[in-house]
Amino acid sequence: MEKVTGEEKYKEIMKRVDSLMAKGSERVSKKELVEIRELAVSLQDYEQKKYVIDPPSTLAGMIEMRMFEMRLKQKDVAKKLRISDAKLSLIMNGKQKPDVDFLKAVHTELKVDAEFILRHT
Structure with a gap:
């Protein structure tokens, strides 16, 4: 498998994938299909190392990330956590402290690690 070693190599391999795609x-051979897959894995490996996204550093940030991952709107999260939209908004904006029931629901419903919750409340 061809390894991406830098930005120039990345562009070169991306150009090759684009030309094959x-x-x-209907016109791609089985050999070319295997090549596309191998090149895609190499590109993905490079991208994951180069474009590192820092994890959230606040409870509100973690909830927002989970909302994005689960494709939920704030009103859907409020319903899932069994609280009002207004209460969720207050907590997310730092105007109200989260209570124990809220934190338990964040852990069970949004699958946020309990240790993260303890460190960030």
């Missing part, structure tokens, strides 16, 4: 799925 431009052929269309």
Whole structure:
């Protein structure tokens, strides 16, 4: 498998993948399909190392990340946590402290690690 060693190599491999993909799925040989998969894995490995996203550093940030991952709107999260939209908004904006029931629901419903919750409340 060809390894991406830097930005220039990344661009070169991406160009190769683009040219193979431009052929269309009907015209790509099995060998080329294997090549695309291998190159994609190499590109993904490079991207994961280069574009590191820091984890959230606040409870509100973690809830927002889980909302994004679960594709939920704030009103859906409030319903899932069995609280009002207004209470969730107050907690998310730092105007109200979260209570124990809220924190338990965040842990069980949003699958937020209990240790993270303890460290960030």
